[in-house]
Each structure stands twice: as C-alpha cells, then as structure tokens.
Amino acid sequence: MIRVDELQKSYGDFAAVVGSSFSVDAGEIFGIVGPNGAGKTTTLKMISGLIEPSGGSATVAGFDASDPEMRQSLGFLPEESPLYEDMTPRSYLRFFADLYDVPREEAIARTEATLDRLELEYRDRRLGDMSKGMKRKVAIARSLVNDPAVLIYDEPASGLDPLTTNTVLAFTRELKAAGKTVIFSAHNLYHVESICDRLIIMNEGQIIANGSISDLRDEYGTREYQIWATHCPTDLDPAETIDSGDSSSYLYIADTLEDADLLREKITRAGGDILDFRTEESTLESIFLELTGKPMAGSRTIGGSK
C-alpha cells in the first residue's frame, strides 16, 4: 500500500533523511520511532507529498507522492495541527469536506460518526476555546473526511491526558479493523509496542531496524525464563534468595524453554514447589536504547524491562 524507495532529503549540506526504504502492507499499523531529529516527520511529509524529496521515491496506493490524485487516498495528521480558531468543529469539517469534494450529506454523516466515537461534545463551540485534546479529536476527524485508505498520524497522542490517549489508541486500532492502513509515529514506545504490527527505528536520518516487535526482540533483544521455587537442590545455584523468617524462596533463570523445563523437573523431583514461572523479554524501549544509545523522551517501560 505504501512503498518508500531510497528516499532522501537534504537541507543544504545537512542530510535529514538518508536513503530510506521500506514498505507498508494494506491493513497494517506501521510505526516510525526515533530520537528527536531522527528524520521521522521529514519522512512522513515526503510520503504525504508535502515536501519534495532530494532523491528516491514514495508511492501511496499506487500513486507517486507528488501526484495530486494521491491525496484522495491519504489522511495526514501532522504533529502540530493548527485549526482555524474562529471556526467550530462542524463548520471546520464541512470546510475540509468541500475542499475534498466530498458530498455534504456524506461528509456530515462520516464526521459526526467519528466525533461520536471520539466522544467530542461541544461541536458548535469556537475551536479557539477548546482544549488540546478536543482539538486533536477534530484534527483526527479531519484526517478521515475523504474516507482515505491510508492514514499518516504523526504523534497523534502527544501531550494528551491518559483518557484521551487511550481513546486515540483504541480508535487507531479500529481504523485497522476497518481495513485502513496506518503509519503511526510516536515518542511513547509503549504506545507503539501496543498497537503497531511492524515498525522502523530511525536514527540520524537512517533506518537502523525494521520488523515486527517480535522480529526486533529476536534480533536485538533478550528473553529469559524465571522460576521462583520453595526449594534449592544442592547442585543448583539460585540467582536470588529471599528469606522470610521460617521459609525461603529461590529464583532460577534459564535462557531457553528447554532449560527452564529441566530446572522445573529437578526442583519438583527434589521436593520443591514452583511458586511462579514467567518469561521476561526486552521491551521496545530497551531495544531502542541499545540500538540508538539514546533514551526516548516521553516513553515509559512496562513491567519486566531489562
């Protein structure tokens, strides 16, 4: 659905994007992550036809990014989406429907349904008097005004409260369920990990990793199996021991599932009980840190990060 081939952008001597190539299949949510200045927004703007590449090409739904016809297939939500402050959500969305030549009735039905789903009240209030979250919902509705097959969302949940963030993430999943293709850029790696099918990591204008979270874990991450038990056979060396008065518990770590099964067998044969068994995997954040050497602003880890 989207094909990016050796895409480049230079500003004078400075190379903001250096020969990026990747493709996004129909119906995928595809993530783009990277530290500040990595070239994410520049890449998204080139795919959207908003800036001209210095080299290479991008196609969306079979159209070159520079082809005006491509716009009918695309909804772009920029990182900062200034709205016309004196308009109301309804008048603003009708204005965009007219720009895209969408019939009025159809536009009203579509945008009202989107605003219902995003739980936006006050649709006749001046946009200038609305909160950031409310404006974001209107901008999301705008991205769908022409019912595009492809959506490019640059930091859609940035700066929003947790409730609105959850609504935006759930809505993005629903777009996929409805058959849309979504490119999703975010600083919060937990969001990317929870909704993206595949992703690229960019650093200093280059793609440094490309694949599903599971692919990236296999290639760059670690996985270990942890067993907590009540007993310590004499020939085993626990990674950790917790003494709590009259009883102790022991932690054993295995690198493979086969080794973990052997450990469990040994412990139960020696009369011990297994208290807990869990898999600990690298989070996207730890992989990101490993690859870029830079922490991701605005990100957070979920339990079990290493």
Ligand SMILES: Nc1ncnc2c1ncn2[C@@H]1O[C@H](COP(=O)(O)OP(=O)(O)OP(=O)(O)O)[C@@H](O)[C@H]1O
């Ligand atoms: N119009 C421009 N003129 C000169 N340099 C630019 C221009 N636009 C972007 N850049 C530079 O290109 C690099 C990539 O910028 P870009 O906005 O694509 O990064 P990003 O990964 O989206 O960053 P962030 O996470 O901070 O939004 C940055 O160093 C930026 O300063």
